[in-house]
Amino acid sequence: MAVMAGRVAELLVATSVPRRPSSHSSQHVSASGRARAKCAASAVSSGACLLTSFCRPRTTGSSAGRARAIFAGAGGTPARDEETLLKKKAADLAPHLSGSSIFLVGMSRTDKSTVGKHLSQALGYYFFDSMELVETAAGDAVREMIEQELLDAETEVLMQLSPMVRLVVATGEGAVVSPRNWSYLRTGVTVWIDVPADHLIQTIAESEPPPELVDDTRKMLRARAEYYANADVTVSIEELAAKKNIDDLASLTAPMVALHVLEEIDRVLKKA
Template sequence: MEIIAGTTATTMATQSITPKGLKFDPPFSLLHSQSYAPIRTSLQYSIISRKPRITTRSIADDTTSNTVTKVAAEDPSFAVKKAADISTELKGTSVFLVGMNNAIKTHLGNFLADALRYYYFDSDSLVFEAAGGESAAKAFRESDEKGYQQAETEVLKQLSSMGRLVVCAGNGAVQSSANLALLRHGISLWIDVPPGMVARMDHSGFPESEVLPQLFALYKEMRDGYATADATVSLQKVASQLGYDDLDAVTTEDMTLEVLKEIEKLTRKKKMMEEAARPF
């Protein structure tokens, strides 16, 4: 893991983030086509205008209204206070969340960004926007898998060159050595959510019985890639530690606190290594 000093929000807001030397073939080009505008707009203006927003919700299901987090019951701002202390130690280092895409990971990414006073981005969403939408991105991937992978790499390259970001990274982030190397510019965490839980949150319209086998296969295929992350935060483990029998009882705050603990361990370890390397 390489922790680097991050770029400040002011610097990022004034920097040009237009990628250089892109040579994607038509019809997809992050640099030359109009479809690149959403990435440019998202990375520039969201950073300037973004304001922290702290929310409390059940991460498993937005319709769950009776979930009460143990931490929030004692002190709703505990995670935020802890994040403030850790943010100083991070020195602007970005955080990349890998794992299967689901509402839990998304809610966690947003909440963590708010707590750290960072900026949140979803790498897949940026690729979709640049391609002209999710359906267009899907068609592009089917027609040019290599080109799509290049697009994923380019987005990660842009994001990894910046600081003070929480990025929900798509599966492409752990499918190539180039992308894995880009994740080393920050801290990477595997948000491990059981496929069965992901299937329950699926809104594709397909029956859960059809979605679940596909998700299990995807989990098996991607597990080794996810495991290359600097640390793992398991939903099942968090539930067990808190004494919850139902995974739905785990909240965004619960997961955020576990993530912050892992980040704290990693930053402390790096600090110790740096001190040990200093000459007498």
């Protein structure tokens, strides 16, 4: 793990991401109905987003190449009106975020990386996919790593990202299970991208999914839901589709979801 830590550190040093001044605490957003300590946000000077090779949707790993994008146009160019609305909302919200990072949690195959990239571009933030960092740092050895080793490696990544500001981080689906990980996630705003199991299954299977896939996906979501629910903000894809009068969840676009993320963060901030 020491070798992994060193490699992750080398990757992050190359990005020149700003860090939180040690004399200040980051702003912590508390979800409605959850009593959590809140502290003042540290002021961070604005600047252009220096996108690195990690500022793109994940293209390697266990789910790459086997699942369709969950949102329409996830890899394409967003409609101009969606892009304009997203940028406007980001400009309005940025002063209230004061550089606080955003951590996206949720099941795999929920396009967290794609949504995160749109968020980072709109806010002028850096984007990282925590599991992509693990894979890049581990190199070919990642193929030999067992699940616990991958989880431990992601914990190392989150630890090294936590002192940084102006980040959007897409996390692995199991990141929320570790209490230690939550200590790092709490340095920013956590957002659960809540996608129903039926829609997740559709992204994996082009035709009728096998019963075991349906059962496994439902069981996994039930097991993880209680952890995801600890996020500061929950973005329900079903509720967003209903709000937009969209029957097919696949018709939602990543910019729509990113805009809804910012709207929900704004709503929670106003309640805090």
